[in-house]
Amino acid sequence: MFVKLRIGLALLCVAVGLGLMVPFAYLGVKTGLYQPRRIRRWCNGLILRALGFRVHVTGEISKSRPLLVAANHVSWTDVMVLGSFNDVAFIAKSEMARWPLIGGLTRLQGCIFVERDRKRKSGEQANEIASRLASGDAMVLFAEGTTGDGNLLLPFKSTLFGAANLALAEGGADKVFIQPVAISYTRLHGLPMGRQHRAIAAWIGDQDLVPHIKDLLAEGAIDVEVHFGEPLEFSAGSSRKETARAVEEHVRAMMQQALRDPKR
Template identity: 30%
Template sequence: MKLALRKIRLLVHLLHGMWVVATRFPKATVQQRDALNRAWSLRFLQLAGMRLVVHNDAARLDEGVLVVSNHISWIDIYVINAWRPTRFVSKAEVRQWPVVGWLAEQLGTVFLQREKRSDAKRIMHELADHLVAGHAICVFPEGTTSDGRELLPFHANLFQATVSASRPVQPICLYYEDAHGNQSTAPAYIDDLSLGESLDALLRGAPLTAHVYVCDPLAPGAERRVLAAEAQAAVQQALDRLQPVTARPAREAVGVQPPEPRVDVPHASHAGDAPAANGPLTQ
């Protein structure tokens, strides 16, 4: 299918998501909203030439949990919402983006003004309140995107929310695979790429498989830095499981376990029935 046609189909799907949010969300229950969100996100991945595979999903927590993930691309949000809809923490600029910003706000995104140190404290209290209320919140503690081959250091600030709320942390690892079974960097939204250039690279790299490895949850501790280090170690171990041995740069592969049994997630049966995911997050 020509690249331009695929882009048009994605745009139509995005606009349909706006219509669903505006007309169906006001009367929908939380569970119904989540189902609509997940169905829409699965369809988005399908239109982008991507399928979803989830590993170790039995470890998943659904309420009052801080989900922390490595961050590769704007499409990470759609992958996570296709796995299990959640709220996200986003840079404040996203709120001003056409279409996506409005959708992000409607779907409960927590916006962070990164240039203001004082805003971190406000966000921490807001996240703690969400966790106590039983919501799942997702953050990207690397603070920026990478090509996915190696992790960047996890920042500890937002982990304070789980300490304050006494709620667990669920690390997850995202990994993109090409049609030949190799790790793909096509989805990576890095350096000086524009959003349009990133979309072109992703579509040209298709077909792709998006892997979500669900790590065992971490009990809330008394120190956020310890939690951040434990979460980073868990995501690193999951990345080692998913990467081919030859693709692990500058790391020792001895003792790495094979991947857990995986579950292919079927695409949504009703295309376009649900709202857009929360949109691109922290870059």
């Protein structure tokens, strides 16, 4: 009974809050009359509070531009976590645009949806990413290319770092800054998560979204840590593969530190 009541109250809170805030964010995006950055952060924070999440941050997003933020990926909630305290946009797979609720929220955050299997659109999408980077937007790239289980980091895909090359070629910049970021789900009801418990927060592969949202609402009280590393410089002579490996190593080290010694 208590779980059903918690889920009902959380959904009501999200529905009322988004009903008030989303129209203003949508108007800002469509008209360009104002930047709905604060509204976006409020929307993300509202969802996280409804889920019972607490976010702990170490470091900060770099002020250097053009900036590509390379992060690991555990769940759809990663977008809300990063977007709750930063003005960032995301590079995401096109399927995300069709997800209920999440698709609409990511659109409002200026997400670029990449259709990886449609080569005709790849050039157009690449140009948009390069343009956004060159204009000063901090773009978040989930460099594993998929979600992991929160315990181990998957290899970073060097091809995804092509956005940095494009910013150099199309945006006229002489270098791009790539900042490693680690997202770790560390505590459940105040207690450190074990390997088996991190599956509660992780959203992997073709897992149905709605049941996962329901499980998170029923569980609640999850702590998540975000660690920002020092940005690496990427220039015309830089190797994508070497850069991907270096960023991956930084993210892995921060992720393992968070899992070993979670914050309270």
